[in-house]
Amino acid sequence: MPVTNKKPNSRQVFGVQILTNSHPEIKKIRLQTGHPSIHGNKFWKSTYLLMDYLKEFPPEKIKRKNGKKLRVLEIGCGWGVGGIFCAKQFSAELTALDADPVVFPYLQYHAQINGVDASTWRSRYEQVKKQDLDKFDIVVAADICFWDEMTKPLYNLVRRANSVGTRVVITDPGRQPFRDMAEKCVGKLGATYETWSVPHPCNASGFVVDYDPNYQA
Ligand SMILES: C[S@@+](CC[C@H](N)C(=O)[O-])C[C@H]1O[C@@H](n2cnc3c(N)ncnc32)[C@H](O)[C@@H]1O
Numbered sequence: 001m002p003v004t005n006k007k008p009n010s011r012q013v014f015g016v017q018i019l020t021n022s023h024p025e026i027k028k029i030r031l032q033t034g035h036p037s038i039h040g041n042k043f044w045k046s047t048y049l050l051m052d053y054l055k056e057f058p059p060e061k062i063k064r065k066n067g068k069k070l071r072v073l074e075i076g077c078g079w080g081v082g083g084i085f086c087a088k089q090f091s092a093e094l095t096a097l098d099a100d101p102v103v104f105p106y107l108q109y110h111a112q113i114n115g116v117d118a119s120t121w122r123s124r125y126e127q128v129k130k131q132d133l134d135k136f137d138i139v140v141a142a143d144i145c146f147w148d149e150m151t152k153p154l155y156n157l158v159r160r161a162n163s164v165g166t167r168v169v170i171t172d173p174g175r176q177p178f179r180d181m182a183e184k185c186v187g188k189l190g191a192t193y194e195t196w197s198v199p200h201p202c203n204a205s206g207f208v209v210d211y212d213p214n215y216q217a
Contacts, residue, residue: 013202014051016085017113018043029105039146040078040103046142048204049171049196050082051089057210059138059167060090069093073136075125075157076144080107080118086140087116095136097121097128126153133157134164141170145178155184158211162189167212171196174206182209 009023019026021042035041059070070092074083077096080103087094096107096118104120111118125144133139139161145154154170158181161168172178185191189211197205 013048014055014085015088016051016081017110018079018081019110019113025109026106029109033102033105036078036100036102036106038100039143040076040098040100040106043079043081044143045202045204046171046173046206047082047085048198048202049206049208050140050142050169051085052198052202053171053196053208053210054086054140054169055089057169058090059086059092070138071095071136073097073128073133073139075128075139075141077107078103079110081110082140082142083118084111084114084116086138087111087118088114094118095121097123097125099124125157128157128160130160130164133161133166136166138167138169140168143172144170145172145181146175148177151177151181151184155181155188158185158191158209159189162211162213165213167210167214169208169210171208172206173204178207178209182207185209185211 009020011018070090072086072092073095075097077083077098080096083094083096086092101122158168182193186193191209191211193209196208
């Protein structure tokens with residue numbers, strides 16, 4: 001059998017097809033739209049943690065505010081794989097938010113090849129209001145708290161979501177700004193915060209913070 005070092009430029013994980021930066025379609029998008037500027041330049045591994053965690057603790061059981069489709073908001077979506085997973089796995093309606101609109105063509109291409117729809121919303125997550133959060137059943141995110149100045153706005157977003165009964169699940173490889181935010185969510189809101197890992201072939205490990213205001217043990 002011939003041995004090759006060539007890495008595949010597409011993989012199927014948790015039922016979602018994910019392309020790499022070397023995939024011809026991704027290269028085409030990059031030529032047309034340029035490089036995302038706030039680290040949305042690739043798929044980040046914390047999304048593996050998010051998908052695995054949501055399979056274990058699915059949002060299916062949470063009370064739907066409109067009684068119909070589960071409505072998911074992915075914040076700091078980048079290529080949007082976490083939200084696309086929710087759209088496929090839970091037949092959810094997906095809104096994908098990012099401060100950098102350059103990520104949206106990458107997200108839309110992934111939505112298309114995975115056979116789901118996604119609405120996009122250009123905004124900074126610190127500007128998402130209570131009334132906006134009230135339109136969703138769950139907010140999901142991966143690797144969006146990497147600078148110190150992100151700790152406070154993200155904690156405040158979790159607090160606002162809490163006040164309107166919206167669940168928030170955020171994963172991270174364990175960067176200090178995220179850990180500070182998560183510890184505040186535990187101390188002040190009673191959120192769940194734990195280590196999480198997904199073995200080979202994903203090889204991802206980190207943390208997850210989950211705050212579900214409607215959860216009853
Ligand atoms: C490290 S990437 C993670 C992307 C994606 N969640 C993933 O795991 O593949 C961080 C993303 O958050 C976005 N972002 C950074 N600061 C943001 C903010 N204040 N509001 C909204 N999006 C933000 C970036 O544009 C980028 O797409």
